[in-house]
Amino acid sequence: MSDAEHTPGDAGNSSGTGGGPRRPYRPGLISGEMWSAFGTLLAGTGFWGLVGYGIDRVTGIGTVFLPVGVVVGMGAALYLVIYRAMRRQ
Template sequence: MAEDSPARGEARPRPARPPRQGSGAETGYAVIGTMISGMAVWGGAGWLLDQWWDTRVFFPVGVILGMAVAIYLVVARYGAIDPAPGQWSAGNTPGGRRSRPRTQKGQR
């Protein structure tokens, strides 16, 4: 019990809080912003290379590469949604017990 409380004069640690989840609109704007900025940054780099080397191939390649990287970042950040606390996953009953396996018709 004594090790749980800080010594006299020391700061007390903050309780752990779950990270704040934004609203659906905030998430949508973040996804759109990531997609547009990926195309703009990589497309801009391709456009600069096209201007420097007097070609026409790097701008479309940069836009496509930027979109691919942006899609990867969006899926990595927002792709897996954890179930909310208190919700049960497939195979469990609301009480937390495993549900009985389903059998074919006529079997018990």
Template sequence: MNDRPGTGEAPKSPEADGMTLFSYLLAGPLVFGGAGWLADWLLGLSTVFLPIGVLLGMAGAIYLIVVPYVRS
């Protein structure tokens, strides 16, 4: 993170980081699970793509959380 004055970026609060992590963990599986449900519905399948979408969404959310915080 850049702590130099004059960069135009306000310092983040710990609550903002927590809400960001929570929103990633919630939105990832919901969006990709919804896409999987839609694919199942359009293709007439029972539940093939829904669990795949949820797992991919969770993996993507964890990736978006781990990469920035491990590198900083």
């Protein structure tokens, strides 16, 4: 393969690190992964925040579980984003 035929995604294919060949470069791929990570963080935080809010409303304690739900949701979503990023390498 000549230098003109290489794509940015081909860099380092022969490094011998294992894991098979890298995915070919596609324009917009990085942007799509970024929006996917942003959506995961937003959805996890929102969902568990709403769960915490619901628990607060049912128990009548006040705003105790809402912040707990937001923190748990952000942590779980961040874990998922990092897990997916590590699997793509």
